[in-house]
Structures are given as structure tokens and as C-alpha cells.
Amino acid sequence: MEKTIVQFILENIWVFLPLGATGILATLVLFFLPRHAAPSKYKEVQPDYITIFNRRMNAYVVVYLIIWIMIILIGLLSDFLIPTIIGGIIAAVPLIILILLEYKTNKSKVS
């Protein structure tokens, strides 16, 4: 009979409890220890762009696009058409939103 991860952790609580307790204690110590180093203010790093075929694109969108294409290709080669098409459409939604948003922002900057 399969167990959920939650059931497994509860059954082996004596393995996970000391790990968790040590981690929580260490976090509290690290959190409240006096700071020796000068606090550095968080600086937002602008999203990086890379140029592909003379088009400036966000590096992470390109990586997502590559993964999406490769998984669809593997799906088609696996004779797994319908789930690949349905999954491919759902997985394309973030890509479409991000590309449209980029296009809209660029357009509003120009105008």
C-alpha cells in the first residue's frame, strides 16, 4: 500500500523531528546573532536580456521556451499526441503572457 509523503514523515517522525528542531534552532541563532558585517541594502537586479536572431529576449523566457520545445518534441517522438498537445497548450500560457507583456511594455515605452 502506497503512503503519501505526509504519512511517511509521520511514521518516521523520530528521523525528521531532530532534523527539523536543529534547523529551527540554528535559524533562530543565525537570525538573532549580532551582525558583524555592514548590512548591505538589497538591490533589485534588472532582468537580463539576451539577443537571439536580432531579438532582445529575457534569458529566463528563452530557457523556458527551449524546455517547452524539447519536451513537446520528446512527446511527439513518444507517440503521445493528445496529452502532449493539451499539456503543450497549457504550458504555452506563461510564454504567451510573458511575451505579450514584454511587447505591451515596450510599446508603451515607445509611445
Next chain:
Amino acid sequence: MSFIEINQNFGENTQLLAPFIAVIAIVWVFLVYYSYKKHGAKRTIVYFLPIIIATLLIESAGVAGGRYYYSGYIIYLSVVGGAVPLIIVLAWSVNLFLFMNLGKYFVSKLYQKQNYLQILFISLAAGIFGVCLDLLEDPLAHHNNWWIWGTTLKGIKFFGVPILNFIGWFVLIFFMSIATLLIERSRFSENRKVLLSISSLAITGSIIFLVHALIVKLFEFMNLA
């Protein structure tokens, strides 16, 4: 069972496993290198190491509990009794880094204020993007035996994949993104951020555990899982 195991039968009982591993390996190397060049070594550790440790524990517990198992990979790691391929935990670090940065990119276009609400929006976007890609990847993985689900699993399934798996993806990416962003934006030194990112896994892990347990109970109550 030792911590590291080497499997001699690469690709056993699977289909097109090599291209899947190649995609993950190439993307992982690229993203780690990209993060290192952009943010430096310590920040890269904050982004990649905690999720590797967390998913090694979670995946190992999932395999040890008999929910699923992995066949045909080369290098396996085992921490709590279940053997998990090294490439799977590396894939999880790709997931977190990629979806968190896509979330940042998406939210920065709509909401520029750097506050807790922005962290929440980024994490929500990261979780949703992650589930979108998993809805493509997981059914294919199931079909090609890249990971094999237990035969007696009940409840709603999406092309053979239990719906709780997708909820698990969302919960994990959502809470790990929150933890990573909070540490990233804190004013501690870089060394302390590295230590905090690892030690705070106990807190993030406990929250993930509680939320996931509640969702499982809710699904069981509604006869959905």
C-alpha cells in the same frame, strides 16, 4: 542501502530518457553558470542548494513510501530509504530558479513596489508557471516511465498523474520561492544568507508539510485522492 548508487542499466524500462536527462543537464549547467556570473557564488548557493536538499528528502520519502519510483537513471541518491536520481534533484533546482525568476520578471512589469506583497505575487506566479510546465512534463514522464506511479493510487488523475502531484508542485515552488526571496532581500551578510537558506529549510519544510497535509486531508474528505 548506501547514499550513492550507480545503476549499470541505463534507460532500463524507459523510453527517450537520454534526451530528457540531456535537456535537464544542459539547462542546469547554463543556469548555474548564469547565476554565478550574475550574482556570484554565495548567492548561487542560496538559489540552488536548499531546494536540492529539500527535494532530496521529499523525493526520497516519496519513493520510500511506495508512491512512485525511478527506473533507468545512472546516479541515485538515498537519504531516507528511497533512491532518487541525481538529475531529478538538479531538475528541481532548475524549476525553482527558473520559475522564481520568471515570476520576478512577470510581477516587475505589473507591480514595482519591493515589499512583502510583491514577494507573495512573485511566489504565486512562480508556482502557477511551474504547474503549467508540469502539466506537460509529468504525463509524458508517466508515459515514458521516467518515473512510475504506484498502481493502487486513487483519485483524480491527469493522463495517469495524480492531481495531488500538481498541487505538491505548486506548494513546494510557492513556499520555497517565498523563503528564497525573503533571504535574498534580507540585510544579513552574504555568508549568513547562505547558512540561513539551509537552516531555514526546517521552517519552510514544516510549513510545506502542514499545508500539504491539510490539502491531502481535504482531498481525502472529498474523495478526490
